[in-house]
Structures are given as C-alpha cells and as structure tokens.
Amino acid sequence: MMLTPNQLNFSGGPGALPESVLQQVQQAIIAVPDVGLSILGISHRSDWFANVMHELEHNVRSLLGLPPNYHVLMLQGGATQQFSMIPMTWLRGSTEAADYLHTGYWSGKSLTEAQREGPMRVLWQGGAIGNATPLSHTPSSIPFSRLPMDDELDFNPRAPYFHYISNETVEGLQFQRVLGRDDVPRVCDMSSDFLSRPCEAERYSLIYAHAQKNLGPAGVTVVVLRDEWLLQAKQDAPGFLDYRTHIAAHSIYNTPPVFAIYVVLLVTRWLLNEVGGLANMHAINTAKAARLYQVIDESDGFYRSRAAVADRSLMNVTFNLPSVEHEQKFLAAAQQAGFSGLAGHRSVGGIRASIYNGLTQEAVDALAGFMKVFRGLN
Numbered sequence: 001m002m003l004t005p006n007q008l009n010f011s012g013g014p015g016a017l018p019e020s021v022l023q024q025v026q027q028a029i030i031a032v033p034d035v036g037l038s039i040l041g042i043s044h045r046s047d048w049f050a051n052v053m054h055e056l057e058h059n060v061r062s063l064l065g066l067p068p069n070y071h072v073l074m075l076q077g078g079a080t081q082q083f084s085m086i087p088m089t090w091l092r093g094s095t096e097a098a099d100y101l102h103t104g105y106w107s108g109k110s111l112t113e114a115q116r117e118g119p120m121r122v123l124w125q126g127g128a129i130g131n132a133t134p135l136s137h138t139p140s141s142i143p144f145s146r147l148p149m150d151d152e153l154d155f156n157p158r159a160p161y162f163h164y165i166s167n168e169t170v171e172g173l174q175f176q177r178v179l180g181r182d183d184v185p186r187v188c189d190m191s192s193d194f195l196s197r198p199c200e201a202e203r204y205s206l207i208y209a210h211a212q213k214n215l216g217p218a219g220v221t222v223v224v225l226r227d228e229w230l231l232q233a234k235q236d237a238p239g240f241l242d243y244r245t246h247i248a249a250h251s252i253y254n255t256p257p258v259f260a261i262y263v264v265l266l267v268t269r270w271l272l273n274e275v276g277g278l279a280n281m282h283a284i285n286t287a288k289a290a291r292l293y294q295v296i297d298e299s300d301g302f303y304r305s306r307a308a309v310a311d312r313s314l315m316n317v318t319f320n321l322p323s324v325e326h327e328q329k330f331l332a333a334a335q336q337a338g339f340s341g342l343a344g345h346r347s348v349g350g351i352r353a354s355i356y357n358g359l360t361q362e363a364v365d366a367l368a369g370f371m372k373v374f375r376g377l378n
C-alpha cells in the first residue's frame, strides 16, 4: 500500500494527525454532522460547543484517570504562555526559589520566563545557557545529550514548586519516570508527549500541553490543575492570565479556538475508541521508536543517536550522520522518497524523526527501510 505524503509527515510540530480524524475534520469544515454549519462558523456560546467542551473534558479525565479535585482547562497562548503564567501565579513575591531543570531548548525558554517573576534555581544544567547549541559531530561534546539521574538532583523541600519538561522535543530526550518530591508541587510541560503514554497525572499539581505536537492544531493548550494548589496562588494576575478566571468561565471566558478544540476532541475519541487508551498508545509508540533506534544502533556508527540510550525519546528520534554533507544528502533523498519534516530543529541541525501518536507503524517501517537503503549507498 502506498503511503500518502501526509502519512509520511515526520514534522516536529505541528505534527501529523490520524487520517480518520482528518476525514472528520474535512467534513466538519463544510458542515458539522447534526448541526449543518461549518465548524468555522459555529458560536462558542452554542449548546453544541458546550457539549464539545463537556465531552472533551470527560475524555481527558478518563484517559488520564483524573480524580475530581483536578480542573481541565483549554487555554490559549501556547506552552509559552504557561512558561509565564506559572511563575506569575506561584512565584511572584516568594522568598523561596522554585526548582527548574535545564534539560534542553524548551526548558531553557521556561527558565528565562521564571527568572522575570521571582527567585528560581536551576537544579540541573544539561548544557550551555542560551539556546544555540551548534551541531557537533563528536558525541561527547553534544550539549543536552542526556537527562539527570536521581542522585544528581538535590530538590529543595521548601520550593514553591518544581518545574520540568517530560520530553525535550528538540533534543529527543524523554524522562521515563516521574521526577521530584511528592511534597513539593510538581509542574510539567508535556507538550510533546501528552496522551502518548500513561503519566500518573495525580502526582502533578499542574500539567500543561499545547495541542500542536500530539493532539491537534495550534491554538489550544490543555492545562490539568490540582484544585488545592490554587490556595497558594498570588492574587494580582490580570484576569486573562489568572487560572481562576478560566475555571469560573469553564474555559469560555473569551472566544476560544472552537476549531482547534473540536479537533482535540476528535483525537481524544480516536484514543479512546480506536486505539483503546493510553497503555495501548504507549505500546504502539514504543514499538515505533524501537524500530528506528534499532536501525541507528545497527548502522556501525553511520547513524549517530544524539540522546543517551536511557533517555531516548519515543516521540522525537534525533540523530546525526558522519558529516553535514551526508545529512544534507539524506534530507534531499528522503524528500525525494516522499518523507517530510525530517530536518532537525534549526537550533541544533541534524535529523529528527518525530513520531507522534498520529504517525503509524507503517510510516515508521517505511522510514527505517529508507535509512537502511541510504546507508548502503553512502
């Protein structure tokens, strides 16, 4: 069976979505079934949209097994706005520093925003400060090529919170465990691996994930927030940047991105009904990643994994070739063969195959086959 260009989209974000979801989206652009209106012209104050929000929240709760003391919010501003909203809410005026990990490009962005709001400490530093980490072909000199081990982390028990990123999308590093102390509020950016595996959500005070890697189009960010932690929230945030505003308004404080939210609903239905839940999704994602890492590991050093083996991401498989020239040739040949989105993030170069939920095993097998053939010819 021929795979379409869309099925071979290995983009780091926005990521590929399941075909069955896209077909429903296509129909909804013209007319949402039972409503008769285009999704682009339905009021966010309609009963139909109230039901969309209700079902979406319900689906997220059941996928994660969330207890009732958690809020599920659909916010705007992307993960980047959460980088600010979190320290504005829980760090302003604090005398104790929040603990942050610097494990890659995106956590680097999160620290910069926290520093503006209050005292913070970088508990672990995986590379040079700043974001530019130029491509290097000597593995030992690659910054952000591994994640910290438990004995390298000395958590502050009085920190207002501890923040980390579960999957560093640019570097292809993913934690395979929950980090931090259970008595310090735990905050996690799961933008690039949310709903890709079970995550023990009830151990976090706040989880956030924008939609455009694994869940849908850009424009909506899912926030899962433990109610009790709001008691510690500062009182001086502007209305739009106050979590309590959005809780009170059931995420319809102002005009929400109706289209993006509807697509996320379709993706959660797909996860529940077609995939059969997060444990199944995790098994599929594990098999997909294993296929690519196997090709890398069996290539006699032709393909060089950027990430330490224990910290390899199931979502973003990053690697280098023997030279920049090889990499350019690889990307050109891949494009010719129908694969897209394989260039590494502009800050690090190299190759990155992003294999989010919507990317199928068949597509991964096709890429693995291509990599073997390319190696044989070069």
Ligand SMILES: *Cc1c(COP(=O)(O)O)cnc(C)c1O
Residues within 6 Å of the ligand: 013, 077, 078, 079, 080, 081, 106, 165, 167, 168, 169, 170, 189, 190, 191, 192, 210, 213
């Ligand atoms: C892509 C990405 C971001 C940036 O998100 P925006 O929605 O563009 O603000 C933040 N964190 C992680 C982990 C990402 O992968």
